[in-house]
Amino acid sequence: MLADYIREYVKGECGNSAMGRELYENHLILVAHYGIKLAMETGADPEIVELAAYLHDFSFVIDDMDVKQHEAKGVAIADKLLRQFNYPHDKLERVKSCILNHSSLSRACGASREEGCLANADVMSRIAKPDYWINVFSMTSNEEELIKRFYEQIERSWPLMMPFARAIVEDMYNELLKKKAFIEV
16 A cells, blocks of 8 residues: 555655654654544545645655745655656645645645645644644744744644544643643743
8 A cells, every 4th residue: 555655665764863753753643643533534535644644744854944845845745756656646636735735724624625634633743742843843943932832823723623633632732721821820
């Protein structure tokens, strides 16, 4: 199955650096896990969601940490990689749309089911592993600003998430709110 190959390929490439290993273990596999769950619940194509999940932030591993361009770079990487397997054009375009729109929950949820699943799974991963994300973002910002921005981003995303996605991570979200309240004191 293609998704198995892509998962192992991404895992192998991520294994070449500490940052890559952490991204794979703390984000990519979680996004795939949550994305598949959401796809099954919503009737989205789980293969498209899974492929997009493994490839959506892969540009950080094989290219650089260019946050502003990572969606476009991810699309180019997915296109090149999946074409090698003669992946059907219509499905390839759907994978690429998921990757292109995964960073905007409002944009993705107004598009295809697959895009909504990936964007929701991406936010779910942040809720599930907040310490990982705070550590990643601390490389580019001062810690206090970063923590504030992280919590604001999660709180803005929460009402936009699918009800089923919120139900899965609700306990973790509530723990985040407690942690935020503790930090603000």
